[in-house]
Amino acid sequence: MSPPSCTSSAAEAAPASQNEKARDPSNPMSYMAVLQHLPSGQKQMKCTYCAYTFKGTGTRAFIHLTGRNPTTGSTDKAVSSCTKVPQDVKNSLLDSKASKRQREQQQRQQQQQRKAQK
Numbered sequence: 001m002s003p004p005s006c007t008s009s010a011a012e013a014a015p016a017s018q019n020e021k022a023r024d025p026s027n028p029m030s031y032m033a034v035l036q037h038l039p040s041g042q043k044q045m046k047c048t049y050c051a052y053t054f055k056g057t058g059t060r061a062f063i064h065l066t067g068r069n070p071t072t073g074s075t076d077k078a079v080s081s082c083t084k085v086p087q088d089v090k091n092s093l094l095d096s097k098a099s100k101r102q103r104e105q106q107q108r109q110q111q112q113q114r115k116a117q118k
Contacts, residue, residue, distance in 0.1 A: 026096030028061035031089065049084040062097070066090050070097050 023030040029045075036044035038055065045061060046053045054060060060079050062070045067081035067090075 025089070025092040027058070028065050028093055029058050031065060031085070032061050047082055047085075049086075050082050052080055052082065054079060062093060066093050068094065 031048055032043075032045040033048055034043045035046055035053070038044060042055050042057055044053065044055055047061075047064060049065075052064065054064065056079070059070060062068075063079045063081075065082050065085050067075055069075075
């Protein structure tokens with residue numbers, strides 16, 4: 001009798017649990033599987049929710065998951081929006097981007113105040 005072999009479903013289950021531990025709710029790339037690193041600095045990515053494959057960076061991953069452009073906040077049709085992403089994930093990404101914008105705005109105001117005091 002031969003020793004039991006590792007089945008493909010068991011091998012695929014381990015990375016999924018590792019991905020769950022490594023997910024950062026504020027990082028859109030943590031919800032993507034990187035298939036290939038391209039010479040241009042972009043990545044070939046696959047959404048872990050809907051299996052949509054595209055090339056790009058974290059910005060395109062954000063647009064895919066939220067349907068919003070992180071810079072303008074408007075809807076963006078450049079990348080197909082994910083229809084299977086849970087609402088809590090979408091909200092988490094949008095909230096983290098909004099709080100980042102607020103921090104950056106506060107920093108700019110503080111810098112302007114320091115310059116005005118000099």
